Amino acid sequence: MAKRATLARRESRWALLFLAPWVIGFLVFYAGPMVASLWLSFTDYDVINAPTFVGLDNYRQMMSDPMVARSLGNTVYFTLLHVPLTMAISLGLALLLTRIGRLSGFFRTVFYLPVMTPAVAVGILFLLLLNTQDGMINRFLGWFGIDGPSWTTDPHWVMPGIVLMSLWSLGSTVILYLAALQNVPRELHEAATVDGASAWQRFRSVTVPMISGTLFFTLIVNTIASLQMFSEVYTMYFGNQATQQRFNADAATFYVIYLFQQAFQFLHMGFASAMAWLLFLVILLITIVQVRVSKRWVYYEGEQS
Template sequence: MYGWLFVTPWLLGLIIFYAFPLLSSIYFSFTTYSILQPGEFVGLQNYRDLMNDDLFWKSVSNTIYFAALYVPLSIIFGVCLAMVLNLKIRGMTVYRTIFFLPTLVPQVALAVLWMWLLNPQFGLVNGMLDLFGIQGPAWLGSETWSKPSIVIMSLWGIGQAVVIYLAGLTDISEDYYDAAEVDGANWFQKTVHITLPLLTPVIFFNLVMGVIGAFQQFALPYALTGGQGTPANSLTFYVMYLYDNGFKFFKMGYASAMAWILFAIIMLLTAVIFSTSKRWVHYQGK
């Protein structure tokens, strides 16, 4: 009885703030609910309208483009940076702190900073490219370069993933490296046959979290474009369009349908990653 008594506040919070909104959103996705009006039950009409919504498909393609580019690059750069920061040299704690600092910058402040850096006329990035005789692109003002710009900004803040990779690297036993040293293995062979295989559980975790986070990208593009998704809707991401439908156009039923489609996509991708993990994820002692 005392156990249930102490856990009751948490259960009430779970039911009121998670379970009830979750179940309500399923019902609202089949209605014309608009926050201000209760709406009418329309069945699958919201889902059918989404299939014929050009901006919906544009937001899907933008999000997939970002995820396909950002997730692999974040893993590659994260692992490489973690291996560098794992070297036993003097002052490494300071270097680790420096690389982690960008993750503490709020998304809005990060957007403002990079808008100055990527300014096509007087930005620091194009200024440095001019030193090498390269004419920099318009970056955020270009439909071609806008999403790669978001990827670059997001990669600047991968410090949290790097910390997790560092924890994985420190968990690898030195016995493996000592045995490889006796066998005459060089640095590259140790990395390919010891470090990377034993780091795959951490890579697997960051892959799943990276995919989920990439499909929920919102704050950075919204702050950069003021919610407009310019230029030519090239920065209209899925969650941005969902937010606009729910809180700008008050089409909450339509937005709820989008939310459940996103849930299905993420669940499908996560299931695929988990199903393939047995082939490439290696745990110590197995």
């Protein structure tokens, strides 16, 4: 017994030793900054001078600032467009990949490569593609006699242009769906076919339930990523002063962009910290709702009905 206890203590020490780098990294780079930002959200801090405690003033100001509501509205609007489109198109592409045999490996690579493109490069690329006069997208529409919209200058078309740009990086979702589809037992499809089920009925009653766990995962991940959209949009509309002067920048002001401006352009670090915590609470609330609702439609193989 003594030897077992000694061995258990030794294993525990080694486990703690191997876990130490992660624990230290988490405390230094995640937990520490979160606690610091929570404290700063109750202060008036401009980086130059010491923080001054102001209580809930930053939160009151945030509730009365129209740009906070506008930027949050833009972000939610983008999320409501981006997430369903990404999931639907990715699932369609994944279904096509399951039918092309050996070429699926090549197309997996083709679909995933855009994900590796730096965000700044994607922003610059689509700024050129969406150009009103000589952009490739409007030229393509012109071949069919369609007068392309002003994607980057018309406030009504700025958001659809951003959503179009966001679909560039749906390759990772395609790969996840493809892996899930390949794990659906063929026996279930064969049994459904024998019972006379149509292709749509097999998709709805067999395929979707069997990949519902992956659908739920991508729903949460894409929602969180959409609510934190920053790099590509900032590059397109806020990286060039001349671009900002040609359109109403409010149409492309996402919540994280406005947070970034408050923190690093106006040095309102306390106000920006309060905005960050509001975003954290919004994401937490949405995720909790998604998890609760998922119990009605997500199927896990190990669960008993």
